[in-house]
Amino acid sequence: MKATFDPGVEPGSHIAPLATIVASARASCFSANTGLAGVATADIDVQSKRVHVTGHNSWGDCFAKAIEGHPINDPASYKVALQLSLGSRA
Numbered sequence: 815m816k817a818t819f820d821p822g823v824e825p826g827s828h829i830a831p832l833a834t835i836v837a838s839a840r841a842s843c844f845s846a847n848t849g850l851a852g853v854a855t856a857d858i859d860v861q862s863k864r865v866h867v868t869g870h871n872s873w874g875d876c877f878a879k880a881i882e883g884h885p886i887n888d889p890a891s892y893k894v895a896l897q898l899s900l901g902s903r904a
Contacts, residue, residue, distance in 0.1 A: 816826040816897040824890045828859070832858070835865055836898065839880035843873065851900055858894040860886055873900060 817832065819825045843854070854873035859866040865884045869875035877898075 815899070818895040820893045823890075826889055828860075828890065828892060828894075831886050832860075832894065835881050835886055836877075836896070837886055838884075839877045840875070840898065840900065842880040843876040853900075854896065854898045854900060856896050858896055860888060861891050863889060873898075 815833075815836065817825065817829070852873045853871070854877050856867045856874035856877050857870070857872040859868075863885055865886050867874075867878035867882050869876050869878040874896075877896075886901070
């Protein structure tokens with residue numbers, strides 16, 4: 815996973831809550847697309863303890879659908895560009 819935070823945002827305290835949300839979306843996308851591999855690309859915007867996502871490819875769209883509007887245990891507001899490799903489940 816590659817998460818690029820906006821300039822000026824210290825990612826340390828945001829990684830754990832973001833990883834929890836991403837893990838749930840990854841599980842959802844894998845169950846819908848068993849055996850496929852690819853890279854999800856999406857922009858994540860955290861505002862008011864909610865996640866807003868814009869996908870940039872079909873995997874990113876799957877992530878967006880899985881976690882859009884999801885609550886997140888993080889009071890800060892920030893943006894993240896996400897790239898997540900999804901290998902096949904061998």
